[in-house]
Amino acid sequence: MPPRFYINKAIDTGQVIELPCDTRHYATRVLRLKTHDKIILFNGMGGEFSANIINIKKSNIKILIDQHHDSEFESPLNIELAQAICTNEKMDWIIQKAVELGVTRIQPISTNRSVVRLSAERVEKRLRHWEKTIVSACEQCGRNHLPPVLSVLSLADWLSNKKTEQGDQQFNFMLSPTTEKTLSNYPRPASDAKILLAVGPEGGFTSEEEKNFLHTGFTPVRLGQRILRTETAAMAAVAAMQTLWGDF
Numbered sequence: 178m179p180p181r182f183y184i185n186k187a188i189d190t191g192q193v194i195e196l197p198c199d200t201r202h203y204a205t206r207v208l209r210l211k212t213h214d215k216i217i218l219f220n221g222m223g224g225e226f227s228a229n230i231i232n233i234k235k236s237n238i239k240i241l242i243d244q245h246h247d248s249e250f251e252s253p254l255n256i257e258l259a260q261a262i263c264t265n266e267k268m269d270w271i272i273q274k275a276v277e278l279g280v281t282r283i284q285p286i287s288t289n290r291s292v293v294r295l296s297a298e299r300v301e302k303r304l305r306h307w308e309k310t311i312v313s314a315c316e317q318c319g320r321n322h323l324p325p326v327l328s329v330l331s332l333a334d335w336l337s338n339k340k341t342e343q344g345d346q347q348f349n350f351m352l353s354p355t356t357e358k359t360l361s362n363y364p365r366p367a368s369d370a371k372i373l374l375a376v377g378p379e380g381g382f383t384s385e386e387e388k389n390f391l392h393t394g395f396t397p398v399r400l401g402q403r404i405l406r407t408e409t410a411a412m413a414a415v416a417a418m419q420t421l422w423g424d425f
């Protein structure tokens with residue numbers, strides 16, 4: 178597999194472009210790419226482009242875009258992962274793995290027991306950082322569409338938005354270790370259905386928050402009989418959905 182790079186602009190076959198400077202070090206020092214090497218470019222606008230390196234210098238890497246390929250590797254499931262904000266390393270890990278496992282979008286939510294509290298300025302910084310994590314996960318796993326990470330919302334605001342959006346084709350799950358039902362108790366969602374998956378923070382959701390989920394039409398589901406860490410729970414639930422109803 179030739180290495181894949183994300184380009185944040187419209188590109189077309191026959192064009193000569195420069196690789197963005199923030200990827201130059203990775204391309205030359207880590208991947209040790211040379212003139213005539215093949216690479217893949219994608220810009221999130223559909224499909225990917227095969228391309229050739231035509232010139233490598235310290236100051237720039239020139240690429241000739243060869244062919245467009247209509248390939249897409251998106252999951253058939255439309256999953257919004259609402260992840261309670263947890264420590265920075267765990268959030269990075271969850272976002273990276275959620276992209277690999279095929280989620281459609283990621284909604285970070287602040288909850289009563291979230292240990293990390295982000296100021297408005299820190300939220301912006303984290304969002305930029307998470308977007309970079311998403312780009313590198315897509316470069317690595319082959320997705321040609323970047324799943325968005327949405328701006329942080331309080332759980333109450335996110336739930337009230339969902340209340341107004343509610344439609345028939347929506348499956349709303351809240352992970353709760355103390356409930357009875359599991360994901361396998363539910364049928365495959367229709368192909369246009371949206372799945373919302375809410376995962377609690379390290380200390381779990383409070384009982385008030387759990388009540389709020391129930392009032393908003395969420396179904397609590399359990400993953401086995403053991404208490405998982407928040408990052409394990411999120412990934413196990415997405416992998417289980419892909420196995421039950423998606424493309425695993």
Ligand code: SAM
Pocket residue numbers: 351352353354355375376377378379380381382398399400401402403404405406407410411
């Ligand atoms: N004592 C907390 C509680 O009872 O919720 C444990 C929180 S757990 C470490 C963090 C989050 O992961 C939970 O809020 C839940 O969303 C999810 N989780 C962990 N284990 C789970 C399980 N076996 N089934 C469903 N969700 C689970």
